[in-house]
Amino acid sequence: MIHASRLFSDLAVGDVAKITRVVTPDDLYVFAHVSGNLNPANLPGTARDDDDMAASAPSMWIGSLFSAVLGNLLPGPGTMYEAQTLRFHARAHVGDLLTITVRVVELRAPGTVVLETKVERDGELIADGAAEVLAPTMRAVTDDSQLPALTVQRHRHVARLLAACEHLPAMPTAVVAPDEENALLGALAGAREKLIVPILLGDAAKIRAIAASCGADLTGVAIEDLPSHDAAAARAVELVHEGKATAVMKGNLHTDELLRPIVKSQGGLRIGRRISHVFVMDAPSLPELLLVTDAAINIAPTLEEKVDIVQNAIDLGIALGIACPKVGILSAVETVNPKIQSTLDAAALSKMSERGQIHGGVVDGPLAMDNALSLSAARTKGLHSLVAGRADILVAPNLEAGNILAKELTYAAQAQGAGLVLGAKVPVLLTSRADDEGARLFSCAVAVLYAHWQATGESAVKPVASPASPPEAAR
Structure with a gap:
């Protein structure tokens, strides 16, 4: 002006x-x-x-x-x-x-x-x-x-979810290869906050050396000495089958090394549904939590696989206190184009949701990124739905798009992110090896809340009523 x-x-x-x-x-x-x-x-x-x-x-x-x-x-x-x-x-x-x-x-x-x-x-x-x-x-x-714009960096939803875990039991968690500072400190932070009881799996001498170098106290923490990352990942699966671990946490190893024994058809942790990954993002510029899937496991999912990816994300959203998650199926455009497969998949997923083949949430697509998150962009383009401009969950067309989106939110929008693998027998905490202690602690909280929902069918998170946005209130 x-x-x-x-x-x-x-x-x-x-x-x-x-x-x-x-x-x-x-x-x-x-x-x-x-x-x-x-x-x-x-x-x-x-x-x-x-x-x-x-x-x-x-x-x-x-x-x-x-x-x-x-x-x-x-x-x-x-x-x-x-x-x-x-x-x-x-x-x-x-x-x-x-x-x-x-x-x-x-x-x-x-x-x-x-x-x-x-x-x-x-x-x-x-x-x-x-x-x-x-x-x-x-x-x-x-x-x-x-006048330059200001962004207030605060992660109030992280704090809210951590608070919701205060009266829930800590999960015995197999931590695979915590032989790097962030990986070890993240597991110990989860223990300090009484979210997990870590069982450290890997090179014991290296784990202890890392702890000594950063002043971490390993008193009372179980450590199993294993010769390789592959052996540590396999042992994590064994601990789950033995009932000694109710969650698995990624440390300093590649995702495929961690998942190889988990996804095995014989002796793994599959339970029938497609395994998928969800990032839970708390971005200061967004009013609510935003879930992004799949950015870490399924490279180019088929329509059938996307059904499970969507259902997994809806279940996690409900566990985190979103009563009826609104799911936006992303593509480059918001209209169905036979030449763009992701728009056809989005239209099919929307209809499958209407027919009860996907339950617990509201699914709409295809949606472009702008009209999935911005109500004004959705209105400008003539989109009228419960999801457009209000999405709680964004479903990427493939792993590349999802991974880029999640990392943009982390590094450009200052989001704090948690990573969880769903569809396995137990929650699998899966973050990037570059993630800090805060992201790993956030992942612990998300895993605890998801496990509570699985066990009880109820969310431990109190729903939050959002105030009207300034433009709406001003009118």
């Missing part, structure tokens, strides 16, 4: 300007960083039961909103503050639509302007006062589109 300044000679008593502003969680996080005010009453997720809506906006943040009107509209660019009085009458909270108004009440030559200032919510007075400013002495124009 373009803003033009008004000189002292342009102003008259009674001139009014106003803006509206929705209080968002990110506003409060940014203000906390800038001001150093860490009062939990003003921070989303800390005021009451991790509820963003319970956080009240800091009073001085409310007062700062007058600057937006004075500096942009009245008098506009070039305005300089001289004084401001404030009195606060009520509290504003996340989700509130505020109206900020300034009105000229006095003009003092040669250039001082006195303005009445107030903030209201649905006619209720939140704050008022008076501002004294120096009007611009030269005409100026500014464009607020030139």
Whole structure:
């Protein structure tokens, strides 16, 4: 938006300007960083039961909103503050639509302007006062589109899922080849948070050397000395069959080395459904968790295989507290094109969902990436469905597309990701070897919640009601 300044000679008593502003969680996080005010009453997720809506906006943040009107509209660019009085009458909270108004009440030559200032919510007075400013002495124009965008990095869904695991039993977990720092520390972090009871499988001398180099304590941790990665992976499967492990965790080895004994038709961990992988992504720029499948196992899945891939992801979504997951089947376009196989598969999967061949969620496709996640993009293209613009799960047409998407979310959108293999006898925690301790800990939490859902049929995660987005609330 373009803003033009008004000189002292342009102003008259009674001139009014106003803006509206929705209080968002990110506003409060940014203000906390800038001001150093860490009062939990003003921070989303800390005021009451991790509820963003319970956080009240800091009073001085409310007062700062007058600057937006004075500096942009009245008098506009070039305005300089001289004084401001404030009195606060009520509290504003996340989700509130505020109206900020300034009105000229006095003009003092040669250039001082006195303005009445107030903030209201649905006619209720939140704050008022008076501002004294120096009007611009030269005409100026500014464009607020030139202001750099800010992304607040926070992974509130990771914290929410970890909290949901607090009263669930830790899973005995066969950790395969934790002979690298991130792999070992990730397993130990899971133990520290009482998510898993690790059984370390691999070169015992190397594991102990890694622990010593990073100061990790292996007291009380079971270690089985095995001569190779292949032997460690095979032993993990044996521990599951013996009932000594209820999960398998990837360490510092290739995915195909880990999965080879798991997917064997004789003696493996198959249970009839196609084995597939799901990334659970918590991206600061997205309001909810996003599941991406399959980005690690099935290279070019057939339609029949995609049915199991979709069902596996829906089951995990339900386990993570998404009551009815919305599944977007991705392609390059959002219309069926006989020359693009992924659009035909998407249309078939959508119809199969309608007929009950896929259950527990809502499936729609084909969808391009933009109209799977952006409601405005979906509306622009005339798409009207429960999934378009609101997808909880994205199903990639092949492994290449899924892997690129997941890594883009991790490295370009600062997402924290968990990786889980589904369709086996037990959850298999599968992350990239480059993933840090946080990703492995997140994967432990996801595995615990999935195992709880498998055992009980109920999710341990409380559903979260999302507040209206700012544009919707403003309307």
